[in-house]
Amino acid sequence: MNLRSPRLWLAVVSACTVVTMAVVDTERTSPGELSGVHQRQPELAGGTACAACHGGWFSGMTASCLECHEAIGAQIDEDRGLHGVLGPSFAERCASCHSEHNGAGFPLVGAQSFRAAGFADRDHFDHARIGFTMDGAHLELECAECHEHADDPVLADGDRRFLGLDRDCASCHEDVHEGAMTVACASCHGQTSFDELHSLDHERFLPLVGGHADVSCRECHAEGEPHSLEIVGAGGSRPPDRECADCHESPHGTDFEAAVARRAQLAPDAACVTCHTAEHTDFAEAEDEVTAEVHALTGFPLTAPHDRAACDDCHGPELGEVEARYPGRSAEACSVCHEDPHGGQFARSDFAGRACTACHEREHFDPPAFGLREHAATSFPLERSHAEVECADCHLREADSEPRIFHGTPSDCGVCHEDAHRGYFDARCDGLEAVEHGDCARCHDTGSFGDEPADGFDHALWTGFAAGGAHAQEACESCHRRTPEPDAGGRTFGRIADVFGEYTGCATCHEDPHGGAFEREGPADGAPGRTGCERCHVEVSFRVFPREFDHAGWTDFPLAGAHDDLDCSACHAPLANPGVGGRTRARAAGDACADCHEDPHGSQFEVQGGTDCARCHRSSAGFEELSFNHEWDARFRLGRAHADLACSACHVAATVGGREVVKYRPLPTECVDCHGLREATLLRRKGKGY
Secondary structure, three states: OOOOOHHHHHHHHHHHHHHHHHHHHHHHOOOOOOOHHHHOOHHHOOOOOOHHHHOOOOOOHHHHHHHHOHHHHHHHHHOOHHHHHHOHHHHOOHHHOOOOOOOOOOOOOOHHHHHHOOOOOHHHOOHHHHOOOOOHHHHHOOHHHHOOOOOOOOOOOOOOOOOOOOOOHHHOOOOOOOOOOOOOHHHOEOOOOOOOEOOOOHHHOOOOOHHHOOOOHHHHOOOOOOOOHHHHHOOOOOOOOOOHHHHOOOOOOHHHHHHHHHHHOOOHHHHHHHOOOOOOOOOOOOOOOOOHHHHHOOOOOOOOOHHHOOHHHHHOHHHOOHHHHOOOOOOOOHHHHOOOOOOOHHHHOOOOOOOHHHOOOOOOOOOOOOOHHHHOOOOOOOOHHHHHOOHHHHOOEOOOOOOEOOOOOOOOHHHHOOOOOOOOOHHHHOOOOOOOOOHHHHOOOOOOOOOOOOOOOOHHHHHOOOOOOHHHHOOHHHOOOOOOOOOOOOOOOOOHHHHHOOOOOHHHOOOOOOOOOOOOOOHHHHOOOOOHHHHOOEOOEOOOOOOOOOHHHHHOOOOOHHHHHOOHHHHOOEOOOOOHHHOOEOOOOOOOHHHHOOOOOOOOOOEOOEOOHHHOOOOOOOOOOOOOOHHHHOOOOOHHHHOOOOHHHHOOEEEEOOEEEEOOOOOOOOHHHHHOOOHHHHHHHHHOOO
16 A cells, blocks of 8 residues: 555545544534433533543443443442343443433433333332342332432432442331341341241251241240340350250159150150150140050050050040040049040930940940940931931030930921921911921921922912912922022922012913013903913913903904904914913014005005005905995095996006006096097187186
8 A cells, every 4th residue: 555645645634524524513413402410410511512421432322321320330340230130231221221312301210211121110120130029018118218319300419319228127227126136137027027027047946837836936035034036146155955845844744754765765855756746736746656655654555445546536635634635544444534425314314324335335435336226215216317317416415515415305307407498387387286206297208308298299288379280290390490509408499489489470480471461451350260361371271261262352453354264373373483481373463454464555545654444444354345435535526427437447557666556546636637628629618718
């Protein structure tokens, strides 16, 4: 390359000139007004200050931003804070989140900033992204409650919107411990409430499970004791380990404790874990390791019949305190260890003086040796369904602490079984002769409540509704529809009121196919004892009529003349499929002639949208019998000249409304319209001065 070439230097000078002009133009032309906070900076004022933010020859816009916002640069360099976790490739593109040149009212840190960073808006910012998981009461705070200047439109010099906070609890909350606790606050406190304490590392010493799970910290770490919270939290010398006996008083005898300790090769104070573990909620929940061998150490070997018993069979929690559950017992006599569960009922009965083995096996009390054969000797033999019932279902307790009642148990059905009829038959049974085991036995036996009585159910007697005719042929479930689930009384047999509503006659179960047309008074209302549908129908079938239907009385349309000879189906056509309410015949088209008959006159006599056929055809025998008087019923009187003419002489065939009909109206009424006028006659009339 020839450095002395004039062309080379000319090119260099031209390029520099172009670049200089471009820079000058760029510095002097702004794309928009600066934001409010940047407008306050003197160094950014004027048309030549663009390089302060956009960089010069040897620096970019990111470096210019970080020159003023050093704290943000530190976050990026140290991979902390929001800008640190975004990654340099994104965090160093400041304009991606903070758009400038939008005017003084546009916030540099606004909704668009949070959206660009991956959040819906500021309220949905997840502090876990910056290493601080917010929970509990913190979620109820507004941003400005922690970030003092979060809502300031424009920050003052030196203020920070979100930076500068410390995650240490004491930076916001008063330290009530006054620095005495060296462990972190989160070791004992959560974010919901300072009063709710927990331990993050208690498992190293004692798992807080079972009976220890619901114990408050102060119950074990009371103030002023060697294991107090103040001593443990201060992080000083570790207090000595504690054994179970340090907190819990042992209910066992010293001989038993010593025997268990020797067997487990442990110190007496540490031998509790042989049967009791931290997972237990109660000391009564001994481990399965309490074997017959261990039990023998109590002085009570588990030989027959106690060798097959579970612990709770003899040491059940219902017995109360440990002294009552483990009193020391003799295996020789039931009464020594077992209280009479019957409350002396059998001491006052035929069983007086007999031992427990009269009803119970020697090896076990349950199940008792009192079965169907023994029960048959009582006043209530257990037959059919009763034979499958558990004893406790009939022999109840008056209270939880009272013995189960065996003697004096009532035998009426209603004592054990809820009345599925809701008292419906109570009034109907009043005055009837009493039956054994109560009124239910009038219809039900001990087999099943669903069984029909042996002599059938007298529907008329018990319900007042005699199910005759078609009703007698239907299954009970047709009206008493089964329910998917039994009610409180175990009943699945549907009630009329639940299915159809309160009984008010036929309409209770059957939909009115007449649409209420016959709810008014009619000719059949005088029929004695008949109301509603019964005035025309019987129970055998809705299509059977015990008397002739008065068409004129019920429909106001007398069947006279030709109508009287028609079959019902001529106007009420049979339906291929039953309609609403089971109706099998269609409704009549209407009561006007035009509803059933086509108008042969092509609507020539239509007045205000309707044709009154009866004006001319008053006879119901046939349309051919006219009652039309041309002198009075038409606007053209025939007179003597036209009286003998046939109708067809004037009324000829014509096309009306696209149909070929006889033309009746309008017709001309002037003579000349039909007869014309001769020319000579006209001249003669003119000459005479007509």
